[in-house]
Amino acid sequence: MSVGAQAWIVFLLIGLVAGFLASLVVGGGGLIRCLLSGVIGAFVGGFLFQALGISLGIENALVVQIIHATVGAIVVVLIARVIA
Template sequence: MSMETQALLVFLLIGLVAGFLASLVVGGGGLIRCLLSGIIGAFVGGYLFSALGISLGIENALVVQIIHATVGAIIVVLIARAVA
């Protein structure tokens, strides 16, 4: 398995976990909806945390990425619900 494939799988797994956690917080969603909201949330959360200069102080990069993606996914779902 190449590094690109492995990185893509890790990114999808982080998105799925973040989408699932976001669905626990705001409710609803199937597998595809969790995956999509988590992937979009990863971009949104990563951008927001870096733009605002927020550092969580956690040493584990995987945990930090999941937290960023989950916060971003929650924001994405709430904005999508407000628009719809």
Template sequence: MSMGTQALLIFLLIGLLAGFLASLVVGGGGLIRCLLSGIIGAFVGGFLFNALGISLGIDNALVVQIIHATVGAIIVVLIARAIA
């Protein structure tokens, strides 16, 4: 397995986990909805944390990415519900 494939799989798993955690917080849907909200949330959360200069002070990069993606997924789900 190449590094690109491995990185993509890790990104998808983080997105799926973040979407699942967001669905526990705000109520959720199925597997596809969790995956999509988690992937979009990863971008949103990463952008917001960097733009606002927020640092969690956690040494584990994987945990930080999951937290960023989960917060982003929660925001994405709440915005989608507000629009709908």
């Protein structure tokens, strides 16, 4: 397996975990909804944390990415609910 394929798998797993954690916070969602909200939330969370200049001070990059993606997924789900 190439490095690019491994990176995509890790990215999707982070999105899935983040989507699952977000569904625990705001409720609802199946596997696909968790994956989609987590992957979109990864982009949104990364943008928000960088734009606001927030640094968590955690040295483990995987944990930081999961936290960013979870916060982003929560924001995405809440915005989707407001729009719907």
